[in-house]
Every structure is written in structure tokens, then in C-alpha cells.
Amino acid sequence: MNRSSMWEAVGGIVRRDLLSAMRRRSDAAMSVFFLVIVVSLFPLGVGPEPAVLRTIGPGVLWVAALLACLLSLARVFTADYVDGTLEQMVLVPQPLAVLVVGKVFAHWVISGLPIVLLSPLLGLQFGLSGESLGVLVMSLLLGTPTLSMIGTIGAALVLGVRGSGLLVALLVLPLYVPVLIFGAGAVTSSMAGIGGEANLSLLGACLVLSLFLAPWATAAALRIALE
Amino acid sequence: MRVNWSKYSAPMAFYPLAGRLIPWFSVVAVALMGVGLYMGFFVAPTDFQQGESYRIIFVHVPAAWMSMFLYVVMAVWAGIGLGLNARLSFMMAQAIAPTGAMFTFLALLTGAMWGKPTWGAWWVWDARLTSELILLFQYAGVMLLRTSIEDLRRADRSSAVFSLVGVVNVPIIYFSVKWWNTLHQGASISMTTGSKMAATMLTAMLVMTVAFWLYSIAVILARVRCIMVERESLPVWDEKPAVIQEVVEAR
Amino acid sequence: MQWGSASEFFAMGGYGLYVWTSFVATALCMVWEVLALWRRRASVRAEQRAALLGDTDETTA
Numbered sequence: 131m132n133r134s135s136m137w138e139a140v141g142g143i144v145r146r147d148l149l150s151a152m153r154r155r156s157d158a159a160m161s162v163f164f165l166v167i168v169v170s171l172f173p174l175g176v177g178p179e180p181a182v183l184r185t186i187g188p189g190v191l192w193v194a195a196l197l198a199c200l201l202s203l204a205r206v207f208t209a210d211y212v213d214g215t216l217e218q219m220v221l222v223p224q225p226l227a228v229l230v231v232g233k234v235f236a237h238w239v240i241s242g243l244p245i246v247l248l249s250p251l252l253g254l255q256f257g258l259s260g261e262s263l264g265v266l267v268m269s270l271l272l273g274t275p276t277l278s279m280i281g282t283i284g285a286a287l288v289l290g291v292r293g294s295g296l297l298v299a300l301l302v303l304p305l306y307v308p309v310l311i312f313g314a315g316a317v318t319s320s321m322a323g324i325g326g327e328a329n330l331s332l333l334g335a336c337l338v339l340s341l342f343l344a345p346w347a348t349a350a351a352l353r354i355a356l357e
Numbered sequence: 358m359r360v361n362w363s364k365y366s367a368p369m370a371f372y373p374l375a376g377r378l379i380p381w382f383s384v385v386a387v388a389l390m391g392v393g394l395y396m397g398f399f400v401a402p403t404d405f406q407q408g409e410s411y412r413i414i415f416v417h418v419p420a421a422w423m424s425m426f427l428y429v430v431m432a433v434w435a436g437i438g439l440g441l442n443a444r445l446s447f448m449m450a451q452a453i454a455p456t457g458a459m460f461t462f463l464a465l466l467t468g469a470m471w472g473k474p475t476w477g478a479w480w481v482w483d484a485r486l487t488s489e490l491i492l493l494f495q496y497a498g499v500m501l502l503r504t505s506i507e508d509l510r511r512a513d514r515s516s517a518v519f520s521l522v523g524v525v526n527v528p529i530i531y532f533s534v535k536w537w538n539t540l541h542q543g544a545s546i547s548m549t550t551g552s553k554m555a556a557t558m559l560t561a562m563l564v565m566t567v568a569f570w571l572y573s574i575a576v577i578l579a580r581v582r583c584i585m586v587e588r589e590s591l592p593v594w595d596e597k598p599a600v601i602q603e604v605v606e607a608r
Numbered sequence: 609m610q611w612g613s614a615s616e617f618f619a620m621g622g623y624g625l626y627v628w629t630s631f632v633a634t635a636l637c638m639v640w641e642v643l644a645l646w647r648r649r650a651s652v653r654a655e656q657r658a659a660l661l662g663d664t665d666e667t668t669a
Contacts, residue, residue, distance in 0.1 A: 283518075283522060287502065287515050287518060287519060288502075288505070291505050291506055292505065293505060294505075297498075297501060297502065297505055300494065300497060300498050300501060301498045301502065301519060303494070304491045304494045304495050304498070304523070304526060304530070305522065305523075305526050307491060307530055307533065307534075308526075308529050308530060308532075308533035311533045311534065311536065311537045312533065312536075315536070315537060315540050318540065318541075319540065329540075332533075332536070343525070347518060347521075347522050350439075350518050351515065351518050354511055354514040354515055354518065355511065355515070357510070357511065394631075398617075399611075403621070408621045408622070408623060409620040409621035409622075409623050409627060410620070410621075410623035410626055410627060412620070412627055413626065413627055413630045413631075416630055416631055416634045417630065420634065455641075456641065459637055459641060462637070463633065463634055463637055466630070466633055467630040467633070467634070470626040470627075470629050470630045471626065471630070473626060474623050474626050572638065576641055576642065576645065579645045579649070580645055580648075582649070583645065583648045583649050583652050586652050586653075586656065587652055
């Protein structure tokens with residue numbers, strides 16, 4: 131099979147998804163707005179005391195990012211499922227797993243990257259500063275693609291199922307836990323002075339692992355859903 | 358005498374085999390539970406540090422182990438089903454999930470019961486209990502995925518994929534929560550008994566574990582028989598002669 | 609035999625509530641599971657019987 135045609139196919143998918151997202155800017159905007167709102171809820175619930183906010187900051191920011199990723203999963207396959215493109219993707223000679231990587235990458239650029247870019251501002255709201263803000267951004271940069279990769283497995287499993295919103299959350303959240311632990315842990319260790327490298331390395335390992343394993347699971351789930 | 362095992366991969370052949378096995382497993386399971394409980398309460402001595410409350414381990418640890426074993430076995434059947442496209446494998450996976458979930462729930466409940474007198478809290482975020490909690494969510498996911506999807510074939514295969522993904526997740530969760538416990542050094546609590554366990558304690562625990570295993574096999578075989586009849590809609594396979602007579606006369 | 613009396617046995621050194629809740633809950637869950645399966649089997653067989661008897665008016669393929 132032609133190597134270049136595979137990359138062409140992936141590139142085509144990425145380009146198409148990014149273009150359609152740019153036309154409907156609401157997708158990226160929704161992730162961002164959701165993140166900001168959820169993050170703002172915590173001080174309102176917990177109180178504005180800076181020491182408390184600094185303690186819960188990493189966890190809150192990470193949980194909010196995780197939930198934003200979760201919600202964005204509803205959109206990753208639906209458009210293609212509805213207009214039949216997904217069935218085409220299953221039928222072309224290029225390996226479905228590779229095409230999935232392309233789809234997930236585009237989805238991350240639309241829904242995950244804005245979270246990464248916005249995070250320093252939100253970190254400031256919680257009293258994070260300097261190095262820990264950098265670690266926060268790095269952790270989200272490594273973590274959100276992982277969350278997207280893992281999440282698309284769930285999205286593919288529940289394609290077209292009634293009540294899939296809650297179901298996908300139940301399926302995917304247990305899988306998100308390690309990424310959350312390492313991600314928030316990186317920022318917490320950095321704030322504690324230990325440095326976030328260990329956790330960031332573990333996050334990197336999760337990313338690599340998910341990059342190799344998740345697309346296969348997603349491809350299998352897509353085939354099952356489309357039979 | 359060579360046994361042709363592959364013939365049992367057909368539901369029609371497996372059904373009566375399972376039916377014959379259930380009584381044996383049940384009886385031995387009950388007997389072993391009796392032995393285990395006797396040993397646990399009347400032979401094993403009082404623990405030096407924890408007093409009598411440690412005796413909860415005689416159900417907590419077997420339940421926790423069963424919850425993990427059964428999940429792996431379920432994932433194995435799921436994998437076989439996906440690989441060989443075998444209905445019976447999917448039915449076995451379907452039969453295992455509820456029992457596994459029950460043991461996970463019991464592991465959590467008894468864990469809380471043990472934690473309260475030992476550590477003063479109903480819940481501790483140690484690696485084992487937290488992994489059990491995530492495991493419960495994964496069992497719930499497997500079962501809900503099945504009930505939410507109407508098409509039987511898709512339900513089988515989707516929950517199979519999710520079981521396999523979950524089986525990879527469990528060790529990762531365990532490691533990450535252990536890591537997380539060391540990170541937040543305040544709560545380095547462990548649910549083990551700490552000091553070496555007396556031989557009688559260990560034996561009683563193992564006896565109970567085997568008993569739980571046999572109980573699970575009996576219950577799962579009984580459930581898979583129900584599933585087989587519900588799904589395959591084949592006529593009754595082991596009705597008593599009087600009923601068959603009744604049916605024949607009605608025709 | 610390490611228990612002085614039955615009441616000592618039930619008290620479990622003061623931890624009776626926790627120990628007995630654990631064991632009773634385990635027993636109840638197992639009994640419930642077995643009973644539920646028994647009921648399931650009975651209803652499945654009843655349905656099968658009804659289907660068979662109801663089918664007698666139609667020719668079976």
C-alpha cells in the first residue's frame with residue numbers, strides 16, 4: 131500500500147475537519163466557555179481565600195479541562211456519521227486506525243488546544259505563578275491529546291446510541307483517571323518545589339501509549355458501530 | 358478416552374454440561390465456605406494490632422480478588438469472542454459481569470467496614486480501594502453498554518471492546534493511585550494488615566477465596582444457561598417428560 | 609475455641625457492628641444473587657412453555 135496515499139488521506143481528513151470547524155467557530159468557543167464557567171464555579175463554591183484556591187487550583191483546572199474534553203467528544207464523529215463520511219472512511223484501503231489519528235488530531239486542535247492556550251490565564255485566577263504556570267501548560271499540552279485519543283474510543287463505542295452523553299462519560303472517566311493524577315500531580319509537585327518532571331514524563335508515556343493503542347480500539351469500535 | 362472439547366462451544370452442547378456442573382460447584386463452595394468461616398472465627402487468633410476487626414479480611418480480600426479475577430476472565434472471554442466470533446464466548450462474558458460487579462461492591466463495603474475501626478474513616482484513598490472503585494465503574498460501563506445497545510451483535514462486541522480496554526486500565530490505575538498516594542504524603546495509608554499474617558489467618562483467607570471462586574463458577578454457569586435460553590430462543594432443553602407430553606397433546 | 613461466651617462472639621471485641629455487617633452483607637448478596645437467578649430461570653422456562661403451547665395452532669416451518 132502506498133505510503134504517501136496514507137498521509138494524503140490523513141492530511142485530507144485533518145484539513146477538512148479544520149476547515150469545517152473554522153466555518154462553525156462555535157465548537158472551539160464552546161470548549162473555552164465551558165472551561166471558564168466551570169473553573170469560575172469553584173471559587174464561588176469554596177470561597178475566595180487565596181491559600182485554599184492555590185491548593186485546589188491544579189486539581190480544579192485539570193478536572194475542568196477533562197470535563198471540557200469529555201463534552202467535546204459528542205462532536206468528534208457525529209457530523210461524519212450523519213453524512214456518511216464515516217462509512218467511507220471504513221471502506222477505503224488506508225488503515226482505519228491511522229485515519230482515526232488524523233480525526234483525533236483535528237478534534238484536539240479544535241477543542242483541546244484552546245484549553246491549553248487559555249490555561250495560563252485561568253491559572254492566574256487560582257494564584258498559580260511562574261514555573262507552575264509553565265508546568266500547567268505543559269501538562270495540558272501532553273494531557274489533552276491523550277484525553278482526546280482515549281475519549282474517542284468511548285465516542286466510537288456509543289455512536290448513534292440513545293442517551294450516549296452520559297454513557298460515554300461513564301465509560302471514559304475511569305480511563306481518564308491516570309492522566310488526571312499525573313497532570314494535576316505535575317502542577318502540584320511544581321508548586322511544592324519538587325518539580326513536575328516526573329509527572330510530566332509519566333504524562334508523556336501515557337500520550338505515547340494512547341497514541342499506539344487507542345486508535346486500534348477506536349477503529350474496532352467504529353467497525354462494530356457501523357456494521 | 359479423548360474428550361472432544363470443541364463440541365462444547367455450541368450452546369446446545371454446553372447447556373446440559375453446565376447444568377450438570379452447577380450442583381457440584383455449589384456444594385463444594387458451600388462446604389468450603391463453612392470450613393473457611395470456621396477457621397476464620399474459631400481457629401485464627403486475635404490480631405495483636407487490630408483486635409477482632411481484622412476478621413473482615415476473610416470476606417474483604419476474597420471479594421476484592423474475585424472482583425479482579427472475574428474482570429480479567431470476562432475480558433478473556435470478550436477477547437475470544439471478538440477473535441473467534443463465537444456467540445458462547447460473548448454470552449459467558451455477559452454472564453460474568455453482574456457477579457463481578459457484586460464482588461466489587463462487597464469489596465468496597467467491607468473495605469469501608471474495615472477502614473472505620475482501623476483508620477477512623479469510612480473511606481481511605483489508598484491504591485486498592487480506589488482501584489476497586491474504578492473497577493466498579495468499569496463493570497457498570499460494560500453492563501450499561503450492553504443494555505443501551507439494542508442490536509445484540511453490536512452490544513456483544515462493543516462491551517467486549519470496552520472490557521479489553523478496561524483490563525489495560527486497571528493496572529495503570531493501581532500504579533497511578535499508588536503514585537498519587539506518595540505524592541500527597543499525608544495519606545500514606547495501606548489496607549494491608551501490616552505485620553506478617555499468622556498461618557491460620559492466611560489459610561482461612563485462601564479457603565474463602567477458593568470458596569468464592571467455586572460459588573462464582575456455579576452462579577455464572579447458571580446465569581449463562583438463562584442467557585442461552587433467552588437469546589437463542591430454542592425450545593426448552595431439559596423439560597421434564599410430563600411437560601413434553603403436555604405440549605405434544607396440545608398439538 | 610477462643611470465645612468465652614456467645615455474647616463475646618457477637619461483640620467481636622467491640623467491633624461487632626463492622627464485622628457482622630460485612631459478613632451479613634456478603635451472605636445477603638450471595639443469597640440474593642442465587643434467588644434472582646432462580647426467578648430468572650423460572651420465568652424463562654414459563655415463557656418458553658407458553659410459547660411452545662401457544663405455537664401449537666400455527667404450523668411450524
